[in-house]
Amino acid sequence: MVTVDVEITKPENQVYCRPRSFTDFSTHYCPGCTHGVAHRLIAEALDEMGVQERTIGVAPVGCSVFAYNYFDVDFVEAAHGRAPAMATGIKRVLPDRVVFTYQGDGDLASIGMAEIMHAAGRGENITVIFINNAIYGMTGGQMAPTTLPGQKTSSSPLGRDVELQGYPLRMSEMIAKMDGAGYVVRRSLHDPANIRKAKKAIRTAFETQVRGLGFSMVELLSTCPTNWGIAPVEALKWVETNMVPVFPIGDFKVSSAVGDLRF
Amino acid sequence: MARQLIKGNEAMAEAAVRAGLEAYFGYPITPQSEILEHLSRRLPELGRAFVQAESEVAAINMVYGAACTGVRVMSSSSSPGVSLMMEGISYIAGTEVPCVLINVMRGGPGLGNIAPAQGDYFQAVYGGGHGDYKPIVLAPSTVQESVDLTVLAFDLAEKYRAIAMVLTDGSLGQMMEPAELPELRPVVRKEWDWAVTGAIGRPRRILSSIYLEAHDEEVTNLRLMKRWFEIEKNEIRYKEYYLDDAEFVVVGFGTAGRVALSAVREARQMGIKVGLLRPITLNPFPFGVLDELSKRAQAFLVVEMNTGQMLNDVQLAVKGRVPVEFYGRPGGVVPFADEILAEIQRMTTSPLSVVGDPRKAWLERMLAVVK
Numbered sequence: 176m177v178t179v180d181v182e183i184t185k186p187e188n189q190v191y192c193r194p195r196s197f198t199d200f201s202t203h204y205c206p207g208c209t210h211g212v213a214h215r216l217i218a219e220a221l222d223e224m225g226v227q228e229r230t231i232g233v234a235p236v237g238c239s240v241f242a243y244n245y246f247d248v249d250f251v252e253a254a255h256g257r258a259p260a261m262a263t264g265i266k267r268v269l270p271d272r273v274v275f276t277y278q279g280d281g282d283l284a285s286i287g288m289a290e291i292m293h294a295a296g297r298g299e300n301i302t303v304i305f306i307n308n309a310i311y312g313m314t315g316g317q318m319a320p321t322t323l324p325g326q327k328t329s330s331s332p333l334g335r336d337v338e339l340q341g342y343p344l345r346m347s348e349m350i351a352k353m354d355g356a357g358y359v360v361r362r363s364l365h366d367p368a369n370i371r372k373a374k375k376a377i378r379t380a381f382e383t384q385v386r387g388l389g390f391s392m393v394e395l396l397s398t399c400p401t402n403w404g405i406a407p408v409e410a411l412k413w414v415e416t417n418m419v420p421v422f423p424i425g426d427f428k429v430s431s432a433v434g435d436l437r438f
Numbered sequence: 439m440a441r442q443l444i445k446g447n448e449a450m451a452e453a454a455v456r457a458g459l460e461a462y463f464g465y466p467i468t469p470q471s472e473i474l475e476h477l478s479r480r481l482p483e484l485g486r487a488f489v490q491a492e493s494e495v496a497a498i499n500m501v502y503g504a505a506c507t508g509v510r511v512m513s514s515s516s517s518p519g520v521s522l523m524m525e526g527i528s529y530i531a532g533t534e535v536p537c538v539l540i541n542v543m544r545g546g547p548g549l550g551n552i553a554p555a556q557g558d559y560f561q562a563v564y565g566g567g568h569g570d571y572k573p574i575v576l577a578p579s580t581v582q583e584s585v586d587l588t589v590l591a592f593d594l595a596e597k598y599r600a601i602a603m604v605l606t607d608g609s610l611g612q613m614m615e616p617a618e619l620p621e622l623r624p625v626v627r628k629e630w631d632w633a634v635t636g637a638i639g640r641p642r643r644i645l646s647s648i649y650l651e652a653h654d655e656e657v658t659n660l661r662l663m664k665r666w667f668e669i670e671k672n673e674i675r676y677k678e679y680y681l682d683d684a685e686f687v688v689v690g691f692g693t694a695g696r697v698a699l700s701a702v703r704e705a706r707q708m709g710i711k712v713g714l715l716r717p718i719t720l721n722p723f724p725f726g727v728l729d730e731l732s733k734r735a736q737a738f739l740v741v742e743m744n745t746g747q748m749l750n751d752v753q754l755a756v757k758g759r760v761p762v763e764f765y766g767r768p769g770g771v772v773p774f775a776d777e778i779l780a781e782i783q784r785m786t787t788s789p790l791s792v793v794g795d796p797r798k799a800w801l802e803r804m805l806a807v808v809k
């Protein structure tokens with residue numbers, strides 16, 4: 176029987192709560208999926224910056240299609256891959272709003288390749304949160320542009336054969352080459368230390384936007400235990416062991432103006 | 439304001455600006471690029487948004503985003519580019535946000551050519567994108583009408599939270615005519631109760647075309663249909679010429695309608711009792727007036743720059759009461775008035791039938807001439 180120390184229920188002792196920028200929904204995500212962690216980090220950053228009411232989110236197509244249910248901010252739902260274009264349309268007519276897209280790897284790196292590259296190239300003042308879990312989640316675990324060599328998926332059942340199916344795309348590295356990009360980094364959500372670093376990066380990305388310093392993107396290495404067919408804890412290890420070597424954690428573009436940011 | 443000599447494409451672009459256009463997103467394609475070019479200079483000059491997108495796919499999704507904020511937003515393209523936009527058009531319809539589109543049609547299918555055509559009637563009128571929705575479609579036949587209908591398109595789109603498309607063609611886009619432009623209206627942002635603008639002092643809003651529960655999607659489809667009947671009740675527009683005592687009726691829209699008018703005038707001088715009905719709203723289509731005309735006319739002649747698309751709607755209205763003949767020049771060919779006059783003479787002097795597809799007889803006549 177677990178006993179609760181009554182002292183910790185006092186408001187003054189509270190150290191952790193649901194971010195204001197969250198609604199009080201329970202998410203539909205699978206056990207062990209890191210979408211929930213990524214959502215929370217975004218909500219915390221919006222809270223800290225006090226921009227919840229000025230924020231407009233653009234949801235993608237994929238598992239996070241219902242992201243709009245979980246954030247207590249205005250939201251629109253884009254067509255598959257088109258979130259950066261939709262965000263461009265919003266930001267250009269409401270330049271003082273904080274506009275972000277939340278996109279998976281199929282959405283951003285496959286069908287939405289043109290939209291993401293040109294949004295970055297134009298230096299659109301938007302923030303992109305890019306969830307890379309090396310697989311298509313919602314449609315049932317098919318090969319993604321980020322699927323690792325040899326990785327088995329429902330559409331690469333023998334493992335991704337690079338001779339036939341090519342190599343995974345490293346989006347952060349590609350986008351970092353763009354002059355319009357102010358801040359492009361990759362973080363991982365596989366352990367608490369990395370999650371804290373991811374949080375800092377997300378905050379920096381939003382700060383980049385509100386200060387008009389160009390396109391910002393945070394790529395987050397994420398899990399998909401259901402479609403990888405492994406347990407949640409094992410999935411976290413799989414990110415560290417298999418994904419990080421292919422998708423190194425790092426800062427690929429930090430413009431000097433962004434580097435000087437203090438907040 | 440005074441009339442000025444102005445090109446159709448530039449006139450539509452400037453009309454949009456004066457109607458309060460706040461954002462334009464587009465991609466170059468002939469024969470509509472002057473719209474994009476005009477706005478690339480004009481909108482930044484007024485502090486409004488202009489983006490030359492990476493594709494028509496991106497352009498329509500930028501329109502979608504801006505439309506969700508409730509501002510007056512537009513894109514323009516020509517046939518192949520509009521095909522690329524169909525995904526976004528369906529999403530915009532499903533989300534019930536207003537926007538204006540201009541299609542300066544050219545010859546097709548495929549890459550086709552850059553000559554004026556009307557082959558996109560089906561795509562425009564019947565929606566083109568997936569799912570159940572109906573866009574408002576306006577068809578001008580002069581540069582002045584291009585101006586007026588562009589302005590009207592914004593009002594209708596907003597009024598019904600719908601897509602309003604100006605369906606014109608390469609000849610109207612490229613020709614210069616005297617036209618009077620409206621005054622430049624100041625932009626007044628309206629406080630829509632649906633727009634996504636940031637939840638400042640109000641509960642947050644979501645704009646989406648997703649209704650995962652079939653019941654909710656059905657309710658949405660029924661709402662769109664109900665709104666459509668409202669549009670049909672209020673917004674049907676057409677122009678009648680010499681119809682009061684007409685025994686024969688020519689039906690044509692846009693450029694084809696304009697050329698047909700010349701033919702009808704010549705026929706009248708020859709004493710033939712023929713008139714012209716020129717639909718201005720292709721959607722909603724003037725079924726009612728055609729229905730009435732079919733009760734007193736001896737025959738109809740549909741003239742189009744395609745292989746017979748609006749023809750289907752005319753046949754629906756006429757219900758087989760009297761023969762409906764067809765004359766079309768597809769692929770970027772514009773008919774001459776004397777060709778249509780010959781068709782009018784044929785209609786008034788030959789035995790006609792209500793049986794069969796009038797396109798078959800037309801095709802035989804065409805194949806004898808066009809090698």
